[in-house]
Amino acid sequence: MDNIRTIIIDINGSDKGPENVILGASLLLAKHENVKLTLVGNKDLINESINKLNMAKDRVKIIDSKEEITNLDNIATAFFNKPNASVLLAIKELSNDKNAIGLLSAGNSGAILMGSVKYLPIQGVRPCVAAVVPSELGGWTCMLDSGANIDTTSSNLHSFAILGRDFMRQLYGIESPKIGLLSNGVEPTKGNKLVKETHHLLVEDKTLNFVGNIEGSRAFSGDCDVLVTDGFAGNQVLKATEGTAKRLITDIVKYSKKNNKPEFMEIAGYLKNKYDLSSLGGAIVLGISKPIIKCHGNSNENSFLNTGEMLLNLAENKTLFEGK
C-alpha cells in the first residue's frame, strides 16, 4: 500500500492512564488503513491492550520502556537520570525513523521540549509549544509559548513570534499574520520587564506585522493571529479560559435542573461542543525538525484520534517545520 504514514505514540502521561491512550491509538489505526503506529511504553501492557482491542498487529511496532518522566520530576534532573523514559525514547525514534511523520505525547511539556532540543534540533532555534485556539471571529489564534518555556528572555519571545508567523502562514495561508504581545494593558508602556523589552524587539523587526499589546480578556478575540507570551503567563490565560468556560457550562446545567427547564441543556451542549478545547487535541511543538503534538494531560481517546489526524494533515504540507 502506498503512502504509509508512521505515527509514534508515547502511551504515558495521560490522566486517564496508558490503556486509554492505546484505545485512542486503536481508533486511529482502525480509521486510517495507511497508518502504522509505534507505541512506546510498557511492552506487556501494550501487548495486553492490543489483544484486548483486537488491533491490527502487523501495523503496530512496540518500543519497550519501563521509565516515565512525570510532572513531579525535576525535568533537568530527570532528563539525565531517566534516559529511557518513554517520552525520550519516542522522540529518539521520531528522529531515527524516516517513515515517521510525527509523535503524540501527553507527557511532561518540559521533557518534550528538552528531548526535542536533543533529537530534533534546528540550528539556532529555541523550540516552543503553540496552542491553536478558535477565535471569536471564527478563525484561529496561535498562542505561543503555551506552557513549556516557563522562564524566557525577550530574544526567545521574538523568535517565538517568527515561528508563529511562519506556522500561521504555512498552515492557514495567512500572508502577513497579525502578531500580538500578551500584556496587562494595550498601551506600549504596559507590561512586566520581559514584555516591555519584547515590545521593543517586535516593533523593530519590520518583517513582522506587529499589532501591539493584547490583554488577557482579548487573547482569543481574533485581534491577532499569533499571540506571543512566555509559557507561564500563556498557560494562565489558556487554563483560565478553559476553566471559566467549564464553569459557565456547569452553571447552565445546574440552573436547568434547579428550575426544571430541561430545554436549557441544548445551550449547555452547544457551548460544551464549542469550548471543548481538549478535543482539539493539544499543542504543537514548533521550531524542531519533525512535528510533535503535546496532548492535554486530561485527553481522552478521541483526542488521540484527532491529534493523530492533525499529524496526517501536517504530513501533506511538506514545507511545515522544514527548511527553516
Added chain:
Amino acid sequence: MDNIRTIIIDINGSDKGPENVILGASLLLAKHENVKLTLVGNKDLINESINKLNMAKDRVKIIDSKEEITNLDNIATAFFNKPNASVLLAIKELSNDKNAIGLLSAGNSGAILMGSVKYLPIQGVRPCVAAVVPSELGGWTCMLDSGANIDTTSSNLHSFAILGRDFMRQLYGIESPKIGLLSNGVEPTKGNKLVKETHHLLVEDKTLNFVGNIEGSRAFSGDCDVLVTDGFAGNQVLKATEGTAKRLITDIVKYSKKNNKPEFMEIAGYLKNKYDLSSLGGAIVLGISKPIIKCHGNSNENSFLNTGEMLLNLAENKTLFEGK
C-alpha cells in the same frame, strides 16, 4: 448629624468619562444622607455636573486638578512630573482629612500604588491590589496582586500572602484562610523562577495555611481563600476569566437569536448578572493606612455606588487596615 463619613472620589480614569463618575457619586450621595463627598478633578466640569444632577452642594467639597495620569504615561516619570494629578491629590487628601474613610479611583493602578506608598505608608509593608472574586463554592477568593505590582520578588509575594490572610480573616471571619500560589501546575516543582522561590517561602512560614500551587483553571474554584501571584500573571487570569465569561454569554445571545429561541435569553441574563465582575466594583489596595478602591476602567455609575458602599462597610470594621 452623627456618623458623617467622607468619601473621596477621583473623577478621572473611567472609560466612560468624568461625567459618568460624578453621576455615580450623585447616586451615592442621594442614597446615604450621612455621606459627604470630596470630588477631585476639573472644578468647572464638577460644578457643571453638580448643578445638572442637582446634587446636595453642602455635602460636596471640590479639589481642583487639571492634571491626569493616564495609562499612556510612564508611571515613574508621571509621578514626579504631574504632582497635581487628580489621583495623587486625592490620595493626599485621604491622608490629610481625618474624616475621610476612603477613596475611589478608576485611575492608573501604578499611580495609585505609588501615591499610596508616599501618602499612606505602613512601615515595611509593600502595598498590593487585591481583587475579591466570587468562588465556585459560593464564597470569595482574594487574588493578590491583581495588576498593580507587575515586577515582584518572592519576598513581595510572601508579604502579599500575609496581607491577604489578614484581610480575609478580618473581613470574612475566616480563622485560617487557605493560601494558594498561582502556578502552571499543582506540583511543587512547577512554576517560573519567582513562583518556585515563593513556594519555598510559603512552605516555611508556619503562620500561613499554605495549600500549595493552584492552576489558572482553578483560580476561583474555592480551593483557596487567598490566591498569591505577581500582578502580571494575576491580571491575565482575571481578564481571561472576565473575557471568557463575556464571550460565552454573547454566544448564548447569538444562538438564541439565530435559532429563534428567545427563552434562552433567560440563561444569558442569569449568567450576565452572576459574572458581571465589574459591578462588584473593583480591587482594593491592601497594606496602606486607609482604604482605596481601584475601580475598573470600564466601571459605570453603579460601580461607583457599589464601591462607595464597600467603603462604608469597611468603615464599620475599625481593625481593617489599622494597627498592622
